[in-house]
Amino acid sequence: MDSVPETVTAALADRQVEGQVCLEAGAGVGNTTAGLLAAGAERVYAVTNDADHAAVVRERVGDGNADRLAVVEADLRSTPLSTDSVDLVTAHGLCNVLPPADLDAAAAELTRVTKPDGHLVVDDYAVPPAGAAVNRLFALENAAAQVVDGRPALTFYPPAVLAAVFADHGWTVERKKTLLEPVPWTEAHLDAHAEVVREYAEMLPDSLGEPLAAMAEDLVSAIGSERTGTMYSLAFRLAE
Numbered sequence: 001m002d003s004v005p006e007t008v009t010a011a012l013a014d015r016q017v018e019g020q021v022c023l024e025a026g027a028g029v030g031n032t033t034a035g036l037l038a039a040g041a042e043r044v045y046a047v048t049n050d051a052d053h054a055a056v057v058r059e060r061v062g063d064g065n066a067d068r069l070a071v072v073e074a075d076l077r078s079t080p081l082s083t084d085s086v087d088l089v090t091a092h093g094l095c096n097v098l099p100p101a102d103l104d105a106a107a108a109e110l111t112r113v114t115k116p117d118g119h120l121v122v123d124d125y126a127v128p129p130a131g132a133a134v135n136r137l138f139a140l141e142n143a144a145a146q147v148v149d150g151r152p153a154l155t156f157y158p159p160a161v162l163a164a165v166f167a168d169h170g171w172t173v174e175r176k177k178t179l180l181e182p183v184p185w186t187e188a189h190l191d192a193h194a195e196v197v198r199e200y201a202e203m204l205p206d207s208l209g210e211p212l213a214a215m216a217e218d219l220v221s222a223i224g225s226e227r228t229g230t231m232y233s234l235a236f237r238l239a240e
Contacts, residue, residue, distance in 0.1 A: 007179040008035040008092060011123045011233040014175065017041050020087040025076055025110055026094035030057035036090065037065055045086070047072045047079055077105040081113040089114055092123045095162055099151050103165060111169040111238065120171060120236040123179060125229060127156040132228040134185050137219045141193050144200035144212050153196060159232050171236040180231035190220045 008031050018040030024032045027046035030053075036044045046057050046069065054071050062069060074080055076094075089110050095103055110120065128135055138154050145153035157165075163173050197216035201209035 004035040004038055005031050007123065007231060007233075008032050010177070010179055011092065011121050012036070012039055012090070015088065015119060015121060015235065017088065021045075021085065022088045022090065023047060023081065023086045023110070023113065025089055025091040025106070026097070027057050027071070028053055028093065030060045032090045032092040033057055033069070034061050036088075037061055037068060041068065041088075043068050043070070045070050045072050045081060047074055047076060047081075049073065049075050077102065077109055079109060079113060083112055084115045086113050087115055087118050089118070089120045090123075091121070093125070095122060095124045096154055096156055099155055103155075103157075104168075107165055107169050111166075111171070114238050116238060116240040118238045120166065120238070121233060122162055122166070122236070123231065123233045124162065125156055125183065125231050127158060128229040133223045133226050134190065134228065137190060137193050137197075137216065137223065140212065140215055140219065141197050141200075144197045144204075147208070148200045148203050159234055162234060166236055170239040172239070174235045174237050176235075177233050178230060179233050181229075182227040183229045183231050185223075185226045185228065187220065187225050190223055190225070194220045 012035055017036055019042050021043045022036045022041045023045045024036065025047055027033055027048040030046060033044050033046040048054050048057070051073060054073050057071050072079065072081070098106060114120065128138070142152040142154055145151060159176055194216035198213045201213040203209070204212070
């Protein structure tokens, strides 16, 4: 089994995973899928709308898990999963890439597929401190996304806000814990955010796109890396 990040292990440590049907919402590169399989999940649905991510998850953890893993390419606002079919949902680093309207729609869908008395673990980043240098790169990423898509790429939600969003769909917070404080924003992490800016820049006229891409490169170079902010984990239970 591929290595599992410590943040995933810590988030799942106090949850019942063994023997459970699980959904990783927003599979990314499969960090939590790997963690759920390692912890003995009966079956894991890794849901993503990104074909490249789906391929990575299949390659990373697919071998030897054909009977326990289903990689599902779908929008989290409308999945093909049956109602009341999942025991445990995880959303690791998902909510910060969902603007409020999409977040509420995703919360409704995750609620639909979860069995009564089921569980949900949401791990995400708190609002970065006002003086954090990484804010400049995040602001540039949001500006580029706003121009191209008409919506921000990133939204950082305080824990109380996510708790309130899911409470509106029948979930109750059982515990909150800190996974990282401070968060280590490495050069690789920052370059990944700069790559998002570069991808948006390619969709724009050169007169606008080239300066955006250059600004992203300059910010990554200037920041280098930074340790700032908090990553937290919320565990919820759904009403019966």
